[in-house]
Amino acid sequence: MLSRDILINLSTTPQCIGLEEQSSASDERQKLRTALLSSNSEPESDDSAQISLILSTPLSIHLAHGLAYTVGSALGSTPPSVEECLAAFTTPNKVQLTAGARAWSKHAHRSLVHIEETSSGPSMSNPSPFEPSEDSVQSADAMKTRTKQKNHASTIPTGWWGTPSGPVSTINEKALILFWKIIATVTWRNLHWLPHSVLVYEIRVKDGYGMRWSQDQSSDRSKRRDSESSNDNNSSKEIVGEVKGTLSGNVEPPWVFRGFVEPMMENGHERGWRHAP
Known part of the structure; x- marks a missing residue:
């Protein structure tokens, strides 16, 4: 059966101030949605096989996950689940400060006046x-x-990010609140590649503030190429069932929390990506 999540993803247009999709993104999203609904409504047809075929292209996989379609999008890749993002965000260091809290402590000043x-x-x-x-x-x-x-x-005023203060446990708790604040209001999600086969997952709220995770695929990507052709069918079926693009039996490299991101701005690097709320 056609996943309700896929239909919702294809009915939603990613939005973020300062970022734009490809001009054909809306049309591609609508075409895919129409094709899926048509296949699902045909009587006496193997709708699962039809849907698997439709969702077998890199672009359809990308759009089915509700991701923004931009020039640099990593088409055909699979974003982490909220659970995976949370696990990476809450990974503690030696003093029990989580990865998210540590990044927040270094980043919070960028939205202060x-x-x-x-x-x-x-x-x-x-x-x-x-x-x-x-x-x-x-x-x-x-x-x-x-x-x-x-x-x-x-x-x-403490800026968009707030001010990290207090004992480690308090900073961890406040960072977690910030995590859920972004997750609950996200309007833009995308995947793109960095050099050396590092996949980056980025989410933002409409104003441009957000978070990033990365997955190092440098040691795994060559193995994927060798097995890709023999596992195409399995990959398509997994997308339909759970909106997942991973190969059957393949162990994915872990996702790592990379940090917070600021809204896009002119001369961002020169200004240290500092924003006044």
């Missing part, structure tokens, strides 16, 4: 977004204002 920010862009002279530069404290009034802000820290 910098004290020295002007119309020409944020100043990078002060490496700590939580402390003002010496030049910014110019009077007794300024010092009083700073003291008042510290006493009422809960009312200070």
